[in-house]
Amino acid sequence: MASSHLFFHSLSLYVIFLIIIKVSQVHAIGSVFNVQDFGAGPDGKTDSSQAFLKAWNQTCQNNGGGTILIPTGIFLLNTLTFNGPCKGPIFFNINGLLKAPLGKCKDDYWILFQHIDGLTINGEGSLDGQGPSAWSLYNENGPNPPSSIKFNGMSNALIQGITSINSKFFHFQINKSKGVRFQNLSITAPDESPNTDGIHIGDSNDIIINKVNISTGDDCVSIGPGTSNVLISEVNCGPGHGISIGSLGKYQNEGDVNGVTVTNCNIGKTQNGLRIKSWAPSPPSKVFNVTFDNINMNYVENPIIIDQHYCPHSSCKNQGDSQVQISDVKFINIKGTSASKEGVVLDCSKSVPCQGIELRGLELTLNGQQTTTATCSNANMKFFGPQTPSECT
Ligand SMILES: *[C@@H]1O[C@H](CO)[C@@H](O)[C@H](O)[C@H]1NC(C)=O
Ligand SMILES: *[C@@H]1O[C@H](CO)[C@@H](O)[C@H](O)[C@H]1NC(C)=O
Ligand SMILES: *[C@@H]1O[C@H](CO)[C@@H](O)[C@H](O)[C@H]1NC(C)=O
Ligand SMILES: *[C@@H]1O[C@H](CO)[C@@H](O)[C@H](O)[C@H]1NC(C)=O
Numbered sequence: 001m002a003s004s005h006l007f008f009h010s011l012s013l014y015v016i017f018l019i020i021i022k023v024s025q026v027h028a029i030g031s032v033f034n035v036q037d038f039g040a041g042p043d044g045k046t047d048s049s050q051a052f053l054k055a056w057n058q059t060c061q062n063n064g065g066g067t068i069l070i071p072t073g074i075f076l077l078n079t080l081t082f083n084g085p086c087k088g089p090i091f092f093n094i095n096g097l098l099k100a101p102l103g104k105c106k107d108d109y110w111i112l113f114q115h116i117d118g119l120t121i122n123g124e125g126s127l128d129g130q131g132p133s134a135w136s137l138y139n140e141n142g143p144n145p146p147s148s149i150k151f152n153g154m155s156n157a158l159i160q161g162i163t164s165i166n167s168k169f170f171h172f173q174i175n176k177s178k179g180v181r182f183q184n185l186s187i188t189a190p191d192e193s194p195n196t197d198g199i200h201i202g203d204s205n206d207i208i209i210n211k212v213n214i215s216t217g218d219d220c221v222s223i224g225p226g227t228s229n230v231l232i233s234e235v236n237c238g239p240g241h242g243i244s245i246g247s248l249g250k251y252q253n254e255g256d257v258n259g260v261t262v263t264n265c266n267i268g269k270t271q272n273g274l275r276i277k278s279w280a281p282s283p284p285s286k287v288f289n290v291t292f293d294n295i296n297m298n299y300v301e302n303p304i305i306i307d308q309h310y311c312p313h314s315s316c317k318n319q320g321d322s323q324v325q326i327s328d329v330k331f332i333n334i335k336g337t338s339a340s341k342e343g344v345v346l347d348c349s350k351s352v353p354c355q356g357i358e359l360r361g362l363e364l365t366l367n368g369q370q371t372t373t374a375t376c377s378n379a380n381m382k383f384f385g386p387q388t389p390s391e392c393t
């Protein structure tokens with residue numbers, strides 16, 4: 001009796017053991033696709049584009065999804081599109097260095113991920129956009145240079161661990177997506193590199209950016225039209241142009257921006273700190289429910305700036321106001337040093353003045369000693385409690 005009980009007991013353990021082996025085999029053999037098995041060459045000379053596409057196709061079409069494994073080494077990749085939908089979640093595991101082609105590219109992306117639900121990009125690898133070979137070849141009147149990685153129509157994506165270097169345009173661009181999280185990333189390009197925004201978000205919602213270090217030539221993070229529910233935290237930004245909402249109002253029928261929180265970030269040696277900008281003139285849209293909280297500034301030229309007369313090119317002077325309505329924006333506990341006398345600039349639209357701008361707990365000094373100023377026009381704002389600057393001049 002006792003021994004047959006023991007027998008069945010060990011039999012069932014054995015069956016469970018077999019099942020575990022079976023499951024882990026399926027996981028290991030069935031769902032990991034190494035790009036080298038498809039002909040990718042880690043030598044920095046072979047064009048591995050077709051190999052990556054084949055590996056992608058296999059992984060994406062695999063029932064239950066899988067991992068596309070990029071080993072260490074240098075892989076040259078042309079402009080590439082990884083299309084979904086896929087038959088399960090996909091892990092894009094980058095351990096090596098992916099290198100973009102030199103010079104100009106035909107599309108506005110180098111690598112495009114499109115229509116995928118449940119993509120994770122991870123690993124300890126890097127992307128080199130080879131920006132220095134292209135920055136001088138583009139101008140503002142022609143087509144945009146390629147973003148290193150563009151996401152289009154994605155849902156539930158996670159990007160973590162990797163490094164992006166020297167993009168030709170934006171490092172990461174998110175379009176028409178929902179539920180995208182960036183964490184533990186490093187993004188770098190030289191201070192003077194043109195339009196190398198770290199992460200640009202447009203027409204998307206539920207975006208989280210956490211623990212990302214960004215030093216680049218343009219905005220560390222820029223939030224474009226049609227975006228809601230964005231949380232940016234523990235970001236180290238600089239050099240660069242700071243964290244921006246905008247530019248807004250460049251085109252007709254842009255969506256609103258709302259529900260943006262930027263908290264616990266360090267911004268250093270940047271042109272701007274926290275900025276909202278809209279073109280003048282510009283068609284109507286709205287920005288509302290924005291909170292900037294607990295931000296440390298280190299030698300930032302314009303720590304807090306709302307600029308509704310944004311017009312970087314000479315072509316658009318004095319042709320009317322911005323119709324972008326900015327309301328319910330809080331700046332709380334913004335501390336540190338400004339590189340200029342102007343700690344706060346609120347330059348709002350004459351025809352749709354800013355409403356409900358709150359400033360609390362500001363401590364912005366010039367060189368750690370002198371107080372900074374605040375200048376405001378067309379802004380309905382309130383300074384709460386003792387702070388520096390303490391009122392608009
Ligand atoms: C990948 O799949 C797509 C769609 O099924 C097909 O058009 C393309 O040729 C495939 N590419 C490769 C490299 O297998
Ligand atoms: C962050 O990413 C790096 C590089 O991929 C990795 O070594 C490290 O373990 C990651 N840290 C965390 C907390 O995930
Ligand atoms: C965003 O995606 C939509 C739909 O695919 C497309 O029409 C639009 O051009 C894209 N915008 C950008 C900036 O890529
Ligand atoms: C970001 O920078 C901080 C401070 O230098 C460092 O501790 C952290 O590991 C960096 N994170 C990444 C993802 O590089």
Ligand SMILES: *[C@@H]1O[C@H](CO)[C@@H](O)[C@H](O)[C@H]1NC(C)=O
Nearest residue numbers: 229230258259260261289290
């Ligand atoms: C404001 O936005 C935050 C997200 O940043 C959201 O949680 C909150 O519900 C929004 N508040 C209102 C009144 O819409």
